[in-house]
Each structure stands twice: as structure tokens, then as C-alpha cells.
Amino acid sequence: MPPRSATDPAPSSLREQSAAEEYRPDPKRWSALSVTLVVGFMSLLDVSIVSVALPSLQRDLAATPATVQWVVSGYALTFGLMLVPAGRLGDAFGRRRLFLIGLAGFVLASAAAGAAPSVAWLVAARLVQGLAAGCLAPQNSALIQQLFRGGERGRAFGLFGATVGISTAVGPVVGGAILGLADGPGGWRWLFYVNVPIGVVAFLLALRLLPRGGGGGRGRIDVVGVLLLGAGALAVLFPLVQAESGGLSRLWWLFLVGAVLVAAFVAWERRVVAHDGQPVFDPRLVTQTRGYGIGAALGTVYFVGFSGIWLVFALFFQTGLGYTPLQSGLAVTPFALGSASAAVVAGRLVERYGRRLTVLGLAGVVVGLTAAAVVLLLVPPSAAGWAIAPALLVGGIGGGFVISPNITMTLRDVPVAMAGSAGGGLQTAQRFGAAIGTAALPGLFHLVLSATGEDYPAAAAAGLAVSVVGALAALALGVVDLRRNRAEDAADAGDVADDGSPVPDERHGPDGVHTHGHAWHG
Structure with a gap:
């Protein structure tokens, strides 16, 4: 069969798309994954790493609090806006091409941010940096879909989930460490300059290791x-x-x-x-692809608490207890360590246990964060940093069993030709959840602080309570999906003829892709 041209019509059904996806293992796939994960870590880290430097930024650039806040929020805004369009562009024009364009833009914008002579320049550079990061993010998950299958894909998504979890949790630690090493006026500039050498090396490696092609061959936008x-x-x-x-x-x-x-x-x-x-985003991904819609919803509600809680901890430890940014970051390190180790293990287990891992992980998050809230209310503030560590470790281990298995379960039945837009849609949902959490939880913290006469433990406990509610909502969705998967698998097990041969089932494509009983007819 001759290759499809950019002007050919799209396949009319998911079966046709799946049949067209012939998988040949790339011998460089694990090296390529390492490069994309380093870049993904760098771009996600920049969501939170700058928050610890806002006071020195405001002082050095003579900026107002509202203006300097755009250094953080502007990046998050353009990051979220770019995800779905960039995913579709990667599907259409090639994921390697979009990854390299995004990485080049990210490095140049990082250099411009580090050299910013004014806050207006810095905000503009951060907006461009966010666009570039949004261009990179969906290519990460799409390249995993493209390069891996079966158990290898689960392990790859486990590493990807660990990267997402660690980068979100350790941003304040890394930011505090860099500021400690680059002390003095202008030390905050190294938060951006550090991306330049890492990005240049990653760009050269990506040129060599990332597979060419990989787009859907459909150039219409x-x-x-x-x-x-x-x-x-x-x-x-x-x-x-x-x-x-x-x-x-x-x-x-x-x-x-x-x-x-x-x-x-x-x-x-x-x-x-x-x-x-x-x-740009096919609605049948939500309505007809097994696990995609509920997985995206689960990720959204989980990220409400997962992203917002770090700002609550930063406010509690730095404003309430007088910790330095580095000390504040180190206080929440047990969560990051637990999340990282559990995510790697979860990637190896997801093919066997599936959604059960997510349910187990969310239960761990609920137990860990609830225990953390109780500890903050009961122990003296001077001992809070140490006393909270075991609870955060439990919550982190639970969190490691949430992100990477959910990514795998959400994207596993998506056709590779649509992996970019599907990954962009999932990450957009997570960005929406993160935006809600980072707005709501600090707001609640300050509200409780005012109402209680600056009772910092009570304010932090209130923020943790909202995170627990978000985890409980995600847990409910996980249980619903688990029960539905069991019912569908039981029904599939009965689809055999008298001689034991499988009965053709419209719910599955030739590669086992499940479409909820519907073919994707255009």
C-alpha cells in the first residue's frame, strides 16, 4: 500500500487508524526517552521554581507585587494555552520537529529571561517560555506512545509520571538551592540561565536520538x-x-x-x-476511547490539590515558621522522594494491575494528607517540619501510584496517530486543575488565617483538607472506572464461540484498542 499523502482523507474508523500503525521497536528508544524526560523535567520545574525568588525579583526590578506575579502566572497561562494545539501540530507535522522547535524556543526564552533589564522584558520572556514549554509537553507523552508498546510503555509512562511528580514537588527545593549558591543581587537570574546549557545539550542529543516522522501525515489544521x-x-x-x-x-x-x-x-x-x-481535538477521544474521559477528569480533580498544596506548605513554613526557601523545600522532600520511587515501581506494575494502582495510590494520598493535617494541628510549630515527614512520605508513595498509572490508563487505547492531541488534552485538563488549586488553596489559607487571628497550623490544615477532598473525588472516579473495566473485561471474556474461537467484537480494533462498542465512523 502506498504511503498516505497530507491531502488524503483521515481514516474513517479507529480500526483503520490502528491497522495503519505498524510498530517496529527503535533501538534508541530508551536513550530518546531519557532526553525527553530531562527536557520535560526542566520545563515543568519552571512552573514552580521561580516562586521562591519573587521577593528578590520585585526588589531588583523595582516591580509591584501584581506585576511580578505575572512572572509565575504568565508562564502557567501560556503553557496551558499551547498544549492541545501543539499536540495536534505534532500529530500533523511530526513530533520530533515540534519538540526541537519548542526546545529551541525554550532555551532562547530562558536566556532572555535571565538577561531581562526590566520586569516588562522578564514577563514577555516568560510568556514566550511558557508557549515553548506547552509545545514540548504533549510531544513527551506522544513520543512514548509512538516508541513503546506493552509493558515497556507502562515503564516509560512510569518514568514520565515520576518526572511530573518530582518536578512539581522539588521546584521550591531547587529554586532555594540555586538562590543559596547565587547569593546577592541578580542571583535570581540563574534560575533561568541554568536552562541554557542543559537545553543546548538536550537539543544536540534530540537531533541524534529522536525518530524522524511520527506525525499523522495530515497537514490540515x-x-x-x-x-x-x-x-x-x-x-x-x-x-x-x-x-x-x-x-x-x-x-x-x-x-x-x-x-x-x-x-x-x-x-x-x-x-x-x-x-x-x-x-484540533477529536471529541470521540472522550466519548469512544476506553478510559480517556474519566482519566482526564481524574487527573483534573487530583491536580487541584496536588498543585495547590505546595504553595500552602511554602506559606506555612516560610511565613508562619520563618523557614528559608531551601528549608521550606526540604521539609516537603519526603513527598517528592516517595512519589518518585513509587512512580517508577508503578510503571512496572500498571500492565498487570491497571486502575487498581490508581485507587490504591489515591487511598494512600488521602491517608497521608489527612495525617499531615492532624499532625500540624497537634504538634508544636517548632517540631512541625520533622513531625510531618512520615505523613508526607505516605502521601508521596500514594501519589506515585496515581500520576503515571493514570497517564498510562488514560492514553493506552488512543491511536498513535492522535497521541499528541490526546496527550495535550490530558495535560490541559491537569493544567486547569493546577490553576484552580494554586488559586483556591492559598486563598483559603489567607482566609482562615484572618478568621483565626493568624493561626498558621489551622490555615495549613484547611488547605490540606481541600487537597483531601480533591483526592477523594479522584478516588471516586477511579473506583467507577475500575468497576466499569471489570464489567467490560468480564463481558469480553464471554465473547467466544462454541469451539473456543473469539467472536468478532466491534469494541476492539486489531491491536486490542477498545472503543466502547463504537467504531469511529466520520
């Missing part, structure tokens, strides 16, 4: 869909990233605008699919 999704995401995210400067009270109406735009985006994408077009 749904411009209307990109604009609707971008505008809708901007309307929802903007009040959240402006929360600390009163964005929620001033800009609440943007949530309504965002809801209308997202609804229009969904209607448009359905229309594109109905006319055999190429949507």
Missing part, C-alpha cells in the same frame, strides 16, 4: 477550533492566574464567557468530525 479553544481556555484561566491580585472578584464573568466558548468549541469539533475533517 483546524484554525477555527484552535481559536475557539484558545479563547475559551484563556477566559477560564485568566481569572485564576490573577487570583492573588483580585482576579476572581473582578473577572468572574470571564468564566461564563469561557463556558460559552468551550461549548462552541465542542459543537464545532463535532461538526468537523461529521464532515470528515481533522479536528
